[in-house]
Amino acid sequence: MTQFADRATRPSYVAISGAAGGLGKAFAVECASRGWDLFLTDLSAAPLEQLAVSLRNAYSVKVAVQACDLTDAAARANLFEQIRASGLHFWALINVAGLDYEGLFYQQTSRQIQTIIRLNIEGTLDMTHSLLEYRDPLQVFRIINVSSLAAFYPMPVKATYAASKRFLLDFSRALSQELRGLGVTVTVLCPAGMPTTSACIQSIQAQGWMGQITTCDVGRVANQTLNAALAGRGLVIPGLVNQLLQTLGGLVPAPLVAALIGRRWKSAHQKRALAQHLVESWPAVPGA
Amino acid sequence: METDLSEKTFVVTGATSGIGLAAAAALVRRGAAVIGVGRSPERCRLATRQLSALQPSARVDYLTADLSVQGEVRNLAVQIQTLLAAQEKTALDGLLNNAGTYVHWLTLTPDGVELQWAVNHLAPFLLSCLLLPLLQSAPTARIVTVSSASHYGSRINWSDPQLRRCYNGLRAYGNTKLANVLFTQALNRRLAPAAAVRAFAADPGLVKTDIALKGTPPLVNWIWKIRRSGGLSLAASAAGIVFLLTEPGIQNAPADYWKHGQPRQPSRAASDPAAGDRLWALSERMCGFQLEVNHDSVR
Numbered sequence: 001m002t003q004f005a006d007r008a009t010r011p012s013y014v015a016i017s018g019a020a021g022g023l024g025k026a027f028a029v030e031c032a033s034r035g036w037d038l039f040l041t042d043l044s045a046a047p048l049e050q051l052a053v054s055l056r057n058a059y060s061v062k063v064a065v066q067a068c069d070l071t072d073a074a075a076r077a078n079l080f081e082q083i084r085a086s087g088l089h090f091w092a093l094i095n096v097a098g099l100d101y102e103g104l105f106y107q108q109t110s111r112q113i114q115t116i117i118r119l120n121i122e123g124t125l126d127m128t129h130s131l132l133e134y135r136d137p138l139q140v141f142r143i144i145n146v147s148s149l150a151a152f153y154p155m156p157v158k159a160t161y162a163a164s165k166r167f168l169l170d171f172s173r174a175l176s177q178e179l180r181g182l183g184v185t186v187t188v189l190c191p192a193g194m195p196t197t198s199a200c201i202q203s204i205q206a207q208g209w210m211g212q213i214t215t216c217d218v219g220r221v222a223n224q225t226l227n228a229a230l231a232g233r234g235l236v237i238p239g240l241v242n243q244l245l246q247t248l249g250g251l252v253p254a255p256l257v258a259a260l261i262g263r264r265w266k267s268a269h270q271k272r273a274l275a276q277h278l279v280e281s282w283p284a285v286p287g288a
Numbered sequence: 289m290e291t292d293l294s295e296k297t298f299v300v301t302g303a304t305s306g307i308g309l310a311a312a313a314a315l316v317r318r319g320a321a322v323i324g325v326g327r328s329p330e331r332c333r334l335a336t337r338q339l340s341a342l343q344p345s346a347r348v349d350y351l352t353a354d355l356s357v358q359g360e361v362r363n364l365a366v367q368i369q370t371l372l373a374a375q376e377k378t379a380l381d382g383l384l385n386n387a388g389t390y391v392h393w394l395t396l397t398p399d400g401v402e403l404q405w406a407v408n409h410l411a412p413f414l415l416s417c418l419l420l421p422l423l424q425s426a427p428t429a430r431i432v433t434v435s436s437a438s439h440y441g442s443r444i445n446w447s448d449p450q451l452r453r454c455y456n457g458l459r460a461y462g463n464t465k466l467a468n469v470l471f472t473q474a475l476n477r478r479l480a481p482a483a484a485v486r487a488f489a490a491d492p493g494l495v496k497t498d499i500a501l502k503g504t505p506p507l508v509n510w511i512w513k514i515r516r517s518g519g520l521s522l523a524a525s526a527a528g529i530v531f532l533l534t535e536p537g538i539q540n541a542p543a544d545y546w547k548h549g550q551p552r553q554p555s556r557a558a559s560d561p562a563a564g565d566r567l568w569a570l571s572e573r574m575c576g577f578q579l580e581v582n583h584d585s586v587r
Contacts (some may be wrong), residue, residue, distance in 0.1 A: 022396070029400040029452065047398055054358065054399035057576035137497035205505065212505065217394035219402075219452030 011062070011153050012089040012136035015039040017070060017127055018097030022196020023146065026211035026218035027094050028055065030226060037062040039088060041079065042097070044071055064088065070097050071115055072122030080130040092142040093131045095124045097144040100161035102203070102269070113160050120164035125171070132184070141184040142229045145172045149192045149214075149242055150247050157264035165190075176234055189236045190246070194218050206268040213241050249253070293534060294319035297347075297380055299368060299419065301411070302387030304331035304499040307434065310526035311384055313342055321347035321375075323368060325387065327354050339379055348374070354412035356385050356397045358575060360396070362421075365418035372422065379425035382533040385412035385433040385468075392504045394455035400572065402450035404457075408464035413566040413571045416487070417579045423485045424582070428539055431475065431487040432532045435468035435545070437494075440555045444563065449570065457504075466566055469554045473544050474564035478581050486539050488532040489554070491547035495518040562565060 014031050018024035019040035032055040038249055045067035052063040064086070068079040094214050098120045101112040115146035130144060135141040150164070151169040155162035172188035179186065192214040195201045216238040228236045237243045249257055298315050301306040301310040303324030310321045316339045324339075326332040332350035339348045349371055353364040372380065388408045395403040402409060412433050423429035442462035445451065451460050472489040479485050500512035527547040530536070535549075543551030545558070557563065572578050 025396045025400055026394075026452070029396060032400075033452075049358065050398050051400050053576070054401065054574075056399075058574045183568075195395070201393065215393070217455040218396070219394045219455055223453040 002071050011037055012063075012091040012139060013037045013039040014092040014094065015041070015090050016096060017041050017123070018095075018146075019065075020044070020051060021096065022200070023191075023194060023218050023221065024094075024096035025051060026222040027144075027226070030219065030222040031058040031092075031094075032061045032063070034226070035059065035061060037091075038088050039064045039066070039083075039090065040068075041066050041068050043067065043101070047212060053063045053148075058117045070127070071118035073122070074124075076123065076126050076130075080126075081135055083130070088134065089136040090131055090134055090141070091136045091139040092144070093128065094133055094144040094146070095127055096146045097123055097127075098146060098164075100158060102158060102161075103105065104157060104269075105159050113242065116164055117162050121167050124168060130173070135184070139183075143172075143175075143184065143186045144225060144229050145186065147172065147188050147190045147284075149237065149246065151190055152246050153261055154254055155265065156258060158272040159266040185229065185232045186238060187225065187233055189221070189225045189238075191216060191221050192242045192245075194221065200251075202272060203268070206272045209262070209266070214239060214245070216242075289399060291534060291536060292319060295535075296382070297321040297323065297372065297375075297377060298382040298533060299323045299325065299365060299380060300384040300386060301325040301415070304328065304349070306337045306499070307382070307492055307495060307522060307526055307529065308385075308386040309335055309338070309534075311386065311529050312339055312348075312521035314526050314530045316346045316348060316469060316521070317341045317347060318534075320381075321469065322349070323371060324348070324350040325353055325355070325364060326350060326369065327352065333366065343387075350435075355359070355415075356389075356401075356403055356406045357436040358401075358406075358410065358414060359401050361411050361414045362418065363484070365415060368419065368423065378422075380419060380422040380429060381426045382430040382432065383416060383419055384529065384533060385416065385421065386529075387411065388434060388464075390461050390499050390504070392508060393459040394452060402452060402455075404460045404464050405450045405467075409471065410571060410574060412468065413573045414456070414577060416471075416475065419469060420579070421440045421582070422483065427484065429485045430533050430534070431485065432529060433468045433472055433487070433489050434492055434529065435472075435489040435554075436461075436465040437491050438462040438548075439465040439469055439558055443557045444567065446468075446566065457508075462540070466555070466558055469545055469558035470564040470567045471571070473561070474561070476544060476565070477561065478568075479541075487544070488538075489545045490529045490532055491545065491552060492520075492525045492529065495522060495525040496520070523559060570584060 014036050016027050019028045021040035033188050048065040052065050055063050069075045101108055145168050147168040148165040150162035151165040169188055172186050176186035193204055204215050221238045225236045237246055298320055300308050300312045303312045304326035312324050315322050329352050336348050336350050351367050353360045391403050397406045417432050470490045472487045475487045496516050501509050531549040545552050545554040
């Protein structure tokens with residue numbers, strides 16, 4: 001009897017990592033608007049608190065927040081300990097936290113390369129492993145992993161990032177099979193670049209018309225992905241053009257795809273680098 | 289005949305460029321004290337210099353706030369109160385909710401609100417409510433919110449008012465401009481009867497501003513440059529707005545929506561009191577704020 005009372009007063013939560021970023025925030029808002037209680041984590045506490053206050057007001061949901069540097073194993077262990085101590089249970093996990101330092105591999109620092117691997121791969125795997133332990137036994141547990149359209153191709157200029165997203169794609173598909181029949185579904189999201197930060201918007205604009213037609217808004221992506229996860233679908237590629245690109249990419253040999261993408265990305269990268277150089281070297285215009 | 293404004297103080301948001309700066313200039317020329325609000329300290333300093341040059345005796349202050357963030361709107365209201373107190377003033381004569389923005393892609397603010405909804409609608413709503421006690425302390429006061437003809441043809445989708453799930457920049461813009469009219473009418477209903485504070489929504493007309501040139505794709509830039517070429521000058525548009533802020537004769541005029549100093553009929557969707565009340569309740573929830581109108585202080 002006490003167990004029932006306990007469950008009634010302790011509803012289960014949706015956990016979202018990277019919740020203060022563009023896509024993570026869109027997931028948080030979409031979940032809150034559906035009336036789901038949330039557990040949000042991101043690198044720093046202040047933006048999480050700010051978002052939480054607003055979501056509690058606007059949608060009358062419970063929002064718990066805990067800042068954590070997911071690239072750090074000790075910080076992750078501390079996060080999981082906090083979750084255990086709080087007694088929270090979860091019915092969904094959305095692994096959004098991930099990053100890229102765009103640029104040529106040999107120009108990146110080894111620390112940057114490590115950070116990509118630690119956050120995109122180690123962080124996601126550790127979150128998934130731990131939260132499975134705290135899943136609500138009475139409900140189907142929904143896992144959403146945010147990969148990327150980059151997962152389908154070898155991508156020059158984004159070599160480490162694309163490979164880390166490929167890891168998540170294959171991992172998610174394999175995990176989905178492992179957990180089949182245990183009341184756990186795994187959905188992997190492979191979006192094209194999204195207009196979340198001014199850097200992303202610049203990057204989309206640097207790609208010209210191709211950037212325009214492959215871009216989907218974060219709100220639509222979050223809504224569509226949650227619907228797909230609830231339906232137990234394994235893979236979400238938002239946007240018809242992107243679905244087409246993924247299909248075509250599968251038909252062409254990988255070295256050729258890499259060469260084609262390399263040409264496009266390198267020119268986009270050079271345009272951006274040039275624009276950046278011009279902005280920085282230009283004398284400040286008074287009154288502009 | 290233009291009335292003298294030398295004893296009056298007005299708050300103007302988005303006052304570092306465009307219609308806001310032109311309206312602030314018109315107010316300053318007539319001797320009013322102006323508290324301008326802008327995002328960039330640099331542009332605020334520049335605007336202060338420009339306005340002070342027009343009328344060296346006028347009192348011009350600028351406060352910086354990012355109106356897309358609710359915390360900054362609240363902080364701004366406190367700063368305005370502090371500034372007035374420092375000038376030994378107890379009342380505010382008008383608020384011009386002019387700041388507005390346009391974005392092509394769905395952008396969420398740190399509060400998790402769609403950017404245009406936050407800047408164009410929630411900020412005017414919250415700032416007006418927070419400054420209401422100061423406005424009610426004046427013999428008569430005005431709240432003017434810059435709406436737009438793009439509210440015609442807009443309709444708020446109540447299952448997704450911010451259009452998060454199917455974003456379109458222009459539709460979102462039109463929605464917020466519709467919200468400005470609905471908010472103005474809902475506010476007037478809450479302030480009535482015999483309100484000393486009167487709210488108006490203004491259609492500025494098509495004006496030569498840079499609104500659709502800030503961070504938008506080349507096609508949008510190009511279309512806007514063509515559209516605005518037939519537009520009105522800033523000063524001419526601002527004159528119609530300053531009229532709504534200052535003209536004593538229209539305090540009890542029946543119209544809430546005006547263009548170039550003339551009453552206009554807003555769209556049918558904008559004239560629906562039920563929609564206005566629904567928007568009001570939604571806005572209160574989104575800001576975590578509830579307006580309690582104190583009719584006792586109304587003279």
